[in-house]
Amino acid sequence: MAMSDQKCFHICTPLHESLPLSKVAGTTVYIKLDNVQPTGSYKIRGIGHFCQKVWDDANERALKLSENDGWVYVSPFNHPWVWEGHASVVKELWEALQNKPGAIILSVGGGGLLCGVVEGLKKVGWCDVPIIAMETKGAESLNAAVKAGKLVTLPDITSVAKTLGAKTVCEMALQNALEHNVLSEVISDQEAVQAVERFLDDERFLVEPACGASLAAIYSGVIQRLQKERWLAQDLQSIVVIVCGGSSITMAQLNEYKTQLGES
Numbered sequence: 001m002a003m004s005d006q007k008c009f010h011i012c013t014p015l016h017e018s019l020p021l022s023k024v025a026g027t028t029v030y031i032k033l034d035n036v037q038p039t040g041s042y043k044i045r046g047i048g049h050f051c052q053k054v055w056d057d058a059n060e061r062a063l064k065l066s067e068n069d070g071w072v073y074v075s076p077f078n079h080p081w082v083w084e085g086h087a088s089v090v091k092e093l094w095e096a097l098q099n100k101p102g103a104i105i106l107s108v109g110g111g112g113l114l115c116g117v118v119e120g121l122k123k124v125g126w127c128d129v130p131i132i133a134m135e136t137k138g139a140e141s142l143n144a145a146v147k148a149g150k151l152v153t154l155p156d157i158t159s160v161a162k163t164l165g166a167k168t169v170c171e172m173a174l175q176n177a178l179e180h181n182v183l184s185e186v187i188s189d190q191e192a193v194q195a196v197e198r199f200l201d202d203e204r205f206l207v208e209p210a211c212g213a214s215l216a217a218i219y220s221g222v223i224q225r226l227q228k229e230r231w232l233a234q235d236l237q238s239i240v241v242i243v244c245g246g247s248s249i250t251m252a253q254l255n256e257y258k259t260q261l262g263e264s
């Protein structure tokens with residue numbers, strides 16, 4: 001079934017030009033507000049899509065399983081239907097923007113969002129748009145894999161960005177990172193948490209450190225460094241940050257992270 005024929009669980013989220021982030025980046029920055037999805041994060045795109053294609057079967061099975069006390073496992077990042085669902089975020093960008101962006105910034109856990117965005121870029125003919133794939137130190141399973149040229153399993157997840165904590169990325173994420181123009185970048189927990197705080201002040205949205213990792217690409221000057229090192233064009237027309245959201249964050253937790261990281 002084509003994606004457009006389906007009744008989706010996710011909503012089409014706003015694409016907002018962020019003046020504070022544009023000022024920091026020195027170019028127009030659009031923020032794709034997937035933190036306002038009903039579930040608080042982009043994840044409903046892929047997981048919802050996964051469930052929908054098989055809705056009748058899943059419903060029937062769920063009813064049976066509820067009698068039998070069983071489980072159905074839906075991978076949060078490693079399935080083609082999940083990627084196809086996440087690809088919808090690019091379709092929305094394509095519909096909203098006049099020109100293709102100079103780069104797309106996203107966070108990487110197991111690599112589901114990355115795979116979805118690569119698939120979406122292929123679908124809309126934006127194959128040459130670079131992706132800046134952000135991870136925190138202590139959850140950098142994509143970065144380790146890219147450096148090794150093969151999948152790497154981290155011994156432990158030590159970052160506060162626990163939702164980025166897949167010890168191994170999915171095979172397709174590595175393949176995409178090696179074949180597409182993916183710039184894998186790692187920032188510290190401090191930078192991710194500072195980015196969460198600055199974004200709260202700038203745009204009044206509270207997001208998880210997992211999402212702060214993407215925002216830190218702007219706030220910590222990763223973009224400017226990549227431009228200086230010529231990995232990114234000097235004259236970027238615009239950048240899109242996928243504000244992937246995450247609902248596991250409160251002010252108390254943010255303060256706890258700051259204390260834990262020696263920030264307050």
Ligand SMILES: Cc1ncc(COP(=O)(O)O)c(C=O)c1O
Nearest residue numbers: 077109110111112113163244246
């Ligand atoms: C808020 C948020 N951003 C990004 C990710 C990255 O996930 P993945 O790369 O597995 O799609 C996650 C994973 O749970 C998340 O919760």
